[in-house]
Amino acid sequence: MAEIKKILFPCDLTEDFSRILPYVLSISEKYNSVIYLLHVIQDLHKWGKLYMPHVSMNQVEKEALKSAQDALDRVCEEQLQGCPGLxxxxxxxxxxxxxxxxxxxxGIDLVVMGTHGRKGLEHRIFGSIAEKVVKKSPVPVLTINPYKLK
Incomplete structure (x- = not known):
């Protein structure tokens, strides 16, 4: 049986996080795994080159990173305090x-991540992060649609 010592939980820090978190914690507890919580801010430069001077874009990105770090810290303090080795x-x-x-x-062993369930034109325009990860990941990926959880 494969060992699951490191679980990657990519999150967007929305309310979906709270719906998926119990599954991540349950798997982590069962296998005595370390949880790696990852929040990714999309590269703002690719969206703003046409609209903002470079200096302004750097400032916006700095502020976005600071805001994201604060949100990540807050979530960890409020919902993951008792999580060993987080x-x-x-x-x-x-x-x-x-x-x-x-x-x-x-050296992640398992990825647990949410899906947004986009379909049609929205899916074609924005794509699916989960779909890309599932297709290219060298490790198992558990996807959870938070909108279908009871």
Whole structure:
């Protein structure tokens, strides 16, 4: 049987986080695993080059990273205080690429992540981070649709 010592939980820090968290904690407790909590801020430069001067974009990105770090810290304090060995990471870039990078760099054994259930045109425009990770991940990926949980 495969050992699950490191679980990666990529999250967007929305209310979906709270719906998926019990599953992550349950798996972690069962296998005595360390949870790696990852929040990725999409690279703002790719969206803002046409609209903002470079200096302004750097400031916006700095503020976004600070705000995300504060939110990540708050979530950890409020909902993950008793979680032994919790590792938190904040990254900037393409979410799927950053998740895949962390799987390799940290030797992750399992990824547990939410899906948004986008369909049709919305899915074609925005794609699915979970879908990209599932297709390219070298480790198992458990996807949970938080909108269908009871």
């Amino acid at each position: 590792q938190r990471r904040l990254a900037s870039g393409d979410p799927a690429a950053e998740i895949l990078k962390m799987i390799d760099s940290e």
